[in-house]
Amino acid sequence: ExxxxxxxxxxxxxxxxxxxxxxxxxxxxxxxxxxxxxxxxxxxxxxxxxxxxxxxxxxSEDRATEPLIRGSDGKFAAVSWDHALRLFTTRMKGIQRQHGPDSVAFLSTGQIACEEMAFLGALAKFGMGIKHGDGNTRQCMATAATAYKESFGFDSPPFTYDDFEQSDCMVFIGANPCIGHPIMWERVLRNQNDPEIIVIDPRRTESAMAATQHLQIRPKSDLALLYAITNHLIACECVDRKFINNHTEGFEKLCEHVSRFTPDAVAPMTGISADAIRQTAETIGRRKAVSLWWTMGVNQSYEGTRTAQAIINIALITGNIGRPGTGANSITGQCNAMGSRLWSNTTNLFGHHDFKDSADREKVASSLGIDPERIPTEPSWSYDGIMDGIRRGDIRGLWVIATNPAHSWIHQSEARNLLDRLDFLVVQDMYHTTETARHADLILPAAGWGEKSGTFINSERRYGVLKKVRRAPGKALADFHIFRALASYWGVEEMFAEWTDPEAVFRIMQRASEDQPCDITGIQGYEQIDRCGGVQWPWTEADAEGDFQPEQQRRLFADGRFYHHDGRARLVVDDVTAMPEAPDAEYPTLLMTGRGTVSQWHTQTRTNKSPVLRKLYPNEAYIEINPEDAAAMGVENGDQVRAQSRRGSLLATAMVTPTVKPGHAFMPMHYEATNQLTLGHFDPHSRQPSYKDCAVRIERA
Ligand code: SF4
The missing domain is CATH 3.30.200.210 (Phosphorylase Kinase; domain 1)
Structure with missing residues (x-):
């Protein structure tokens, strides 16, 4: 350098x-x-x-630089690309012949470019006849996507980052942007409106400490709290009747549903006083531009979808949507989770169409120039469904691209057993050392960010360009080129004749996006995206001809029209459910997991390779414990403790801190062992794993 x-x-x-x-x-x-x-x-x-x-x-030295196959001695040996791709094709086709086309599945990621996701999804589903494939976005964004789709009629985060500066009240629910999204937090700090900043979180996080108000709720009492806030908004007439009448559906049912969630009734469940609940509701009601933001504390929950919708309901009934500084705003996790939501061809058909809709299948088939019969008529199984499929023996071949389930999937020991049960596991990754690669039969070396081109979509729906500024090491190839080569080895190269490079695929995506809410037919190409500082979707041909410039910030729903056929948003409510594994005498502590630091990312496959980032974060696993609990256990700050759940146990360093309340503990997800403790349970609507609640016992080691 x-x-x-x-x-x-x-x-x-x-x-x-x-x-x-x-x-x-x-x-x-x-x-x-x-x-x-x-x-x-x-x-x-x-x-x-x-x-x-x-x-x-x-x-880093552990970059995967050549294809590796596992020999009969269990050791990996380097082979040529030709050998590796032949092996991939022979084994996967063999499994499909013996057990049916659905016996092979893929697990992908929110970390590769849109064009790569599009290629993978089209190749797997339309070329290879693979029906089941999902992404690690199931672990972060599935809940928000499901909630938006049901409430707004499309998976459509409505905001633009400028809203952080335009609000006069921001409510963060299960979100710690100081750590998770530090540059967004910088935008909050630039806000000149003397904003009220309310953080709803069971931990006293960095964001909670910087807020004007922190509601330190009992873990997983957020849904009840949001209903109580809604109850009081209605009781004190802090709602926007005109907006409700003109633009929403279901207000009466909502009123009836929340009537029993009075602040007094909910106070004991949440640990927040009825007065504080009323005061929060009145603040939201009084302020002019209220934005509500959520991330994983909401999404990674057994009732996440309904919780996200309770947030959306508050924005809708107070008319806080479509104006500067407002919105019910899910902040995405990964650099291209938004791309995955539109282009991965897993839950939704290519370009956020519907697998079950024959007109959608026709449209996608014609924009791709393929036979509509090649498009499955059902969406894929979700990630947990694929894991269940492996357990039953229905899925025997798995192709994992740029994700690390052996570390990150909930209830880790079970996930690892399932990976070992496969007849053939292919891991396509930048590094040959990931926890998942240890289980692989074949490793395909992939280029990383900086070594390839394409686009990502950020949280505010902005397409941005990535560029090749480095040569990939050894024989590593861009995922795009691996997919292209596989199309040829599989014998379907004709179907992908037009898919020559990422920008050609971008043009195919544009065609498929026509008339969708995410229409990008007006974008001129990568050069324009680059020149304009990114372009937010939608950007239609009509937009391109209008006065609005792609450089301007764009928020959705300014006209109050939502994507349901009648143009109205839905107010969705549901029962509050019990925590699946509440603490008890044997396992008395509630464990939450999450982001621990600004300097590490996910399972640390990349960030752990930087000496600077490693220095900013302890390499040894730690667990946050309240001082009262620590005293009762005879544990001091820095002592080794054993944390044990019904599924596994681990050793960690005790970090004694009042940021968690007595009876609670917190452990960052970046450490390999963390998911040995978590319980495999899911939101029933989004199938997103609930990482934030399992019962553990912590003792001096
Ligand atoms: Fe920005 Fe990258 Fe840091 Fe995210 S990880 S805040 S995109 S610099």
Missing amino acids: SMQADATTTAVCGYCSTGCGLRLHLRDEEAVGLTPETSYPVNLGMACPKGWEALRVLD
Whole structure:
């Protein structure tokens, strides 16, 4: 990095959904350094440590540099691409011949480019006849997607980051943007409206400490609390009757449903006083521009979808949508989770169409130039359904792309057993050392961020461009080129004749997006996206001809029209359900898991390769315990403790801190062992795993 740069270019960051613009400093067309891009409308010259260190992790020694196959001695041996792709095809086709086409599945990711997701989904489903495939976005965004679809008629986060600066009241529910989305938090700090900042979270997080109000609720009492806030908004006439009448459906049912959730009734469930609940409702009711933001505390829950919809309901009944500084706003996790939601061809058909709708199948088939008969008439099984399929022996071949289920899937020991049960496991990844790669039969070495091109979509629906600024090490190939090669080995290259490079695929995506809420037919190409600082969807041909410029911030629903056929949003309510594994005498502590730091990402496959990022975060697993509990256990800060659940146990360093209440504990998800404790249970609507609640026992080790 000491080398002098001779040129620069820009690209969006490849970790989180903020989608910061980075300026890459090049020498002989290879990136030798980077700085945050000052003109990019997302990050305004800022980046978090992960972004700053994005190049360093590409140089790691454990990069997968050639295809590896596991021999009969259990050891990996390097083979040629030709050998690897032949093996992939022979084994997967063999499994399909013997056990049916649905016996092979894939698990992909929110970390690869839209064009790669589109290629993978089309190749697998239309080319290889694979019906079941899902993404790790099931672990982060499925709940928000399901909630939006039911409430708004389309999976459509309505906001733009400018809303952080325009609000006069922001409510963060199960979200810790200080750590999870630090550059978004910077936007909050720039807000000049003296905003009320309310954080609803069972932990006293960094964001809670910086807020004007923290409601430290009992874990998983958020749905009841939101209903009580709704109850009081109605009781004190803090609702927007005109908006409700003109733009929503289901208000009477909502009123009836929340009538029993009075602040007094809900106070004991939540641990928040009735007065504080009333005061929060009145603040929301009084302020002019209220935005409500949520992330994993809501999404990763056994009643996440209904909780997200309770947030959406509050925005709707108070008319806080479609105006600057408002919205019911799900902040996405991964850099391209939004791309996965539109383009992965898993839950939704290519371009957020419906597998079950024959007109949609015809439309997608014609925009791709394929026979509609090749399109499955059912959506894929969700991630947990695929795991169940492996358990039953229905799925025997699995292709894992840029994700790490052996670390990240809930109830880890079971997940690992299932991976071992497969007849053939292919792992396509930048690194040959991931926990999942240890179980693989075949490893395909992939290029990473910075070594390939394409687009990502960030949390505010903004397409941004990534660029190839480094050569991938050894024989590693961009996922795009691996898919292209596999199409040829599988014998379906004709179907993908037009899919020559990422930008050609982008044009196919544009065609398929026509007349969808996510229509991008007006985008001129990568050059325009790059020049405009990203382009938010929708950007239709009509938009391109109008006065509004792609550089301007765009929020949805300014006209109060939602995507249901009647144009009205739905107010959805449901019963509050009991926590599946509440603490008891044997396992008395409630364990929450989540993001522990700004410097590490997910299962640390990349971020752990940077000495700088490693220094910012303890390498040894730690667990947060309240001082009262610690005293009762005879544990002091820094002691080793054993945490045990009904599924497994682990050793961790005690971090004695009042950020968690007595009876609660918190452990970051970045450590390999964390999911040995978690309980495999799911939101029934989104099938998203509930990572935030399981019962454990903690003792001195
Ligand atoms: Fe920005 Fe997220 Fe990248 Fe950090 S990880 S630089 S916040 S996009």
